[in-house]
Amino acid sequence: MQYSSLKVLENREVAKNIFKLKLEGKYNVKPGQFFMLRSWEDEPTLSRPFSIYDKGENYISFLYEVKGKGTEKLAKLKCQDTVKVLGPLGNGMDISRIKGKVALVGGGIGIAPLFYFAKKIEAHVDIYFGFRDEVYGIENLKCKNLYISTESGKVGYKGYITDIFNPFDYNLVITCGPLAMMKKVKDVCKKTATPLYLLMESKMACGIGACLVCTCKTKDGMKRVCKDGPVFKGEEVVFDA
Amino acid sequence: MLNISLWGKTFKNPVVAASGTFGFSREYNEIYDVSILGGIVTKGLTLNKREGNEGIRCFETSSGMLNSVGLQNPGIDYFIENELPFMKTLNTIIIANLGGGSIEEYVQGAEKLDKSDVDIIELNISCPNVKEGGVNFGIKSNIAREVVKEVRRVVKKPLVVKLSPDAEDIVDMAVTCVEEGADGVSLVNTFKAMAIDIYKKRPVFKNVFAGLSGPAIKPIALRMVYEVSKAVNVPIMGIGGIKDYKDAIEFIMAGASLVQVGTANFINPFACRDIINGIENFLKEEGINSINEIIGVI
Numbered sequence: 001m002q003y004s005s006l007k008v009l010e011n012r013e014v015a016k017n018i019f020k021l022k023l024e025g026k027y028n029v030k031p032g033q034f035f036m037l038r039s040w041e042d043e044p045t046l047s048r049p050f051s052i053y054d055k056g057e058n059y060i061s062f063l064y065e066v067k068g069k070g071t072e073k074l075a076k077l078k079c080q081d082t083v084k085v086l087g088p089l090g091n092g093m094d095i096s097r098i099k100g101k102v103a104l105v106g107g108g109i110g111i112a113p114l115f116y117f118a119k120k121i122e123a124h125v126d127i128y129f130g131f132r133d134e135v136y137g138i139e140n141l142k143c144k145n146l147y148i149s150t151e152s153g154k155v156g157y158k159g160y161i162t163d164i165f166n167p168f169d170y171n172l173v174i175t176c177g178p179l180a181m182m183k184k185v186k187d188v189c190k191k192t193a194t195p196l197y198l199l200m201e202s203k204m205a206c207g208i209g210a211c212l213v214c215t216c217k218t219k220d221g222m223k224r225v226c227k228d229g230p231v232f233k234g235e236e237v238v239f240d241a
Numbered sequence: 242m243l244n245i246s247l248w249g250k251t252f253k254n255p256v257v258a259a260s261g262t263f264g265f266s267r268e269y270n271e272i273y274d275v276s277i278l279g280g281i282v283t284k285g286l287t288l289n290k291r292e293g294n295e296g297i298r299c300f301e302t303s304s305g306m307l308n309s310v311g312l313q314n315p316g317i318d319y320f321i322e323n324e325l326p327f328m329k330t331l332n333t334i335i336i337a338n339l340g341g342g343s344i345e346e347y348v349q350g351a352e353k354l355d356k357s358d359v360d361i362i363e364l365n366i367s368c369p370n371v372k373e374g375g376v377n378f379g380i381k382s383n384i385a386r387e388v389v390k391e392v393r394r395v396v397k398k399p400l401v402v403k404l405s406p407d408a409e410d411i412v413d414m415a416v417t418c419v420e421e422g423a424d425g426v427s428l429v430n431t432f433k434a435m436a437i438d439i440y441k442k443r444p445v446f447k448n449v450f451a452g453l454s455g456p457a458i459k460p461i462a463l464r465m466v467y468e469v470s471k472a473v474n475v476p477i478m479g480i481g482g483i484k485d486y487k488d489a490i491e492f493i494m495a496g497a498s499l500v501q502v503g504t505a506n507f508i509n510p511f512a513c514r515d516i517i518n519g520i521e522n523f524l525k526e527e528g529i530n531s532i533n534e535i536i537g538v539i
Contacts, residue, residue: 001271001272003272003510003511042304042456042484042508043303043304044301045301045302045304045305045306045455045456045504045507045508046301046306046507046508047507047508069301086272086510203297203299203300203301204299205299205306205308205504205507206262206268206506206507206510207507208268208269208271208272208510209264209268210262210263210264210268210269210506211261211262211264211299211308211310211507212261212264212284212293212298212310212313213298213299213308213310214298214299215293215298215313217295221292222292222293222295222313227268240295
């Protein structure tokens with residue numbers, strides 16, 4: 001874990017309100033790990049957590065949706081600007097032993113970390129990505145089969161990605177997206193007894209496990225999304241009804 | 242130059258990491274050597290393990306944040322067995338923050354901590370996020386008096402009482418704690434506050450209220466430290482939105498012997514380190530030989 005100022009190599013709007021931010025830096029990062037980003041001084045108070053979207057020899061990149069004060073500031077970054085970066089953080093996932101067929105199920109901006117999973121997993125990967133309207137983040141996406149859904153019907157299946165996802169064929173499922181979607185994926189994986197990992201999201205303050213504001217409810221009590229997660233086993237996470 | 246001797250202990254500098262923002266120091270120690278700090282206050286501890294509050298626990302506000310963690314902690318026995326040995330390997334003063342829901346719980350917790358290797362006990366009568374039995378010990382001086390009196394009876398170590406800014410009269414509260422034997426006071430804890438989700442038409446937090454911290458509270462916290470320092474003759478730890486060395490020096494000039502840094506650790510993970518260096522540079526540039534010369538000069 002380092003705290004560094006990194007140079008912006010690219011900050012491009014790839015779809016409406018969706019930006020890809022590429023920063024110069026060499027890191028060892030596991031899929032599912034994240035960084036705390038800050039491109040401002042005092043306001044907003046807290047830094048913002050973003051999962052790793054992609055990584056190269058000399059760069060790390062993030063895919064983010066402009067939603068509030070922090071992402072609005074990030075969206076204004078230009079090449080050569082600097083961003084303060086703390087990370088990599090979180091458990092991430094050891095993917096070296098993954099075998100068989102893997103399904104990555106993502107919804108909306110939750111697809112961001114799954115891009116890097118797809119890149120790093122050696123085994124067979126099928127991807128199920130659901131969007132509201134516009135499709136993004138799939139350029140150079142590595143997989144065997146790509147299934148897309150949009151709620152508007154603009155691209156692919158019209159409806160939710162969970163309508164067309166069946167875990168039966170898979171040895172492992174990894175999912176990230178809105179809670180309602182992940183809950184549904186968990187339910188169907190339970191029926192077929194398919195091993196599942198969930199990537200949880202939370203508002204964070206410290207990002208390193210000290211402040212306990214980002215906890216998620218698990219069957220073993222409240223756990224820290226930033227330190228014990230963000231990758232949790234499917235059966236571990238308790239969704240409130 | 243930065244050394245301060247209080248309660249028979251020597252703090253290498255006046256900068257202390259505040260409770261609840263620094264865990265049990267393992268995480269920040271991965272970023273930098275936290276032995277450089279004057280002291281570290283543990284996450285708030287209770288007699289038994291607590292899971293803390295459900296739902297959203299954090300909400301950002303202008304120049305600050307609200308938290309509703311609700312004293313999630315592994316319990317005092319676990320702390321003494323599994324966290325304290327690590328903290329004692331750090332070359333800094335370890336302050337245990339003690340929370341509770343009843344006088345009995347406070348006293349039993351205090352007995353255990355008093356027998357442990359912690360250097361100082363900070364009695365937390367001011368957490369706004371736990372509402373067991375409907376009593377908040379930090380609002381009325383006569384209720385605080387009972388807790389401090391009973392805890393003092395069983396604590397031989399230095400005992401500092403952490404005050405709530407929501408106290409009816411912060412000066413009277415501090416005086417009462419000192420009358421009951423507190424060796425020092427630390428102030429202020431977070432302010433009881435709230436936020437509303439206007440689209441869902443309901444409070445953001447399940448508990449409705451949450452604690453406000455960060456730069457937003459600094460001027461009020463500073464005023465309270467100043468007022469209390471005029472009324473008591475025990476050392477004060479100043480807390481409240483301190484984010485840089487200038488803020489820290491303001492609190493010291495207002496009467497604090499030590500300062501606690503909390504939310505600033507989230508703004509800048511090196512905040513405590515930067516504040517220590519900043520204070521040292523300030524003293525050099527101003528030709529001041531020792532931090533002790535500026536404590537309470539206002």
